[in-house]
Amino acid sequence: MFAALGDWTAYALLGLSPEGSLGPAVQFFVMDTAKIFAMLVAVIYVMGLLRAMISPERVREYVRGKPKGVARSLAVGLGAVTPFCSCSSVPLFIGFVEAGIPLGVTFSFLIASPMINEVAVVLLVGILGWKLTALYVASGLAVAYAGGIAMERLRPERWVADYVWQIQMGETAHPAVDNSLPGRHRFAVGEVREIVGRIWKWVLLGIGVGALFHGYVPQAWVSAYLAGGEWWSVPAAVLIGVPLYANATGVIPVAEAMLAKEVAIGTVLALMMAIAALSLPEMLILRKVLHWKALAYYAAILAGAFVLVGWGFNLLA
């Protein structure tokens, strides 16, 4: 249905040729814009209706006081079902520290949260299939788990800003929620508005990049340099992806276009994770609670992990 809409707009309405570069690019852009936004609205609405997202306040309560291994597994797992807004990462960091949650566990949560969430998972399954979704989620969880442990080894306590240790947090507030059906509906509509309002730019940007790749990057060039999983293509993908930011949904169309041209799967996964997990704006926000050295190690450890994941999948493929 969405492909037909794309075909109609590009080839019938605008009269572009399916053989050129512009035609397929426009077709991809129209198709993916319609498909992704329709899915986004539907999925966020349903998640809102079910109240399937867990608040960071709850995560803090579940994780605090647990033995470290359990705490880390919980942090990684719950990070995947907690909606993430980089504007909350400072209070979140402080709240975890104040609850006595080990820093390594907090880092595990910070890695998992932006990379994986229910909305992105449903879209991934719908657009890229369950197999790629499973690989993405499994490697994301593994990187979050191991990345937190690696950070812990560096004794990051010394890089936490002094004022953070002094903050006393009050009793966690859980405002009463209206669980009647109209209440749930209002909440779900609010979620759609809030989340789509926040991420639409990144999604559109991702679709634009995907469309350019789809229309303008020659298949022969991709086959020659990116399809065989050349070793340098993975670190190159990570280097490009780390400073870039799009949320987890925005990277899906880019991956879609790359996979359609048969770019090696490890290279695609490494790029997706690097774009979704690390971003310059989040780093600047975290700078309020952490010395830049901690952030540099954080970025380096994650970049290293993504390269390993990419190489691993390219070897297996």
Add this chain to the structure above:
Amino acid sequence: MTREVKVLGSGCRNCRNTAALIEEVAAEQGVAIDLQKVEETAEIMRYGVMSTPGVVVDGEVVHAGGVPDRKEVAQWLDAPR
């Protein structure tokens, strides 16, 4: 009597939208409010709120995370004290 309303948040767009919405609804209902923006992280945390924006009405946290719904705001301002 004036209701004391605090919007907790570090100055992000959602926090400003929340404050504007509360002012609007209060004006519509003719409820006198004293609206304050709490931007200091330490103070936000004292209310036990990690996901911003949060809303405190007469000392009680009624909302955390995301812009609240207009109907919700109306209920807070209407609630008996």
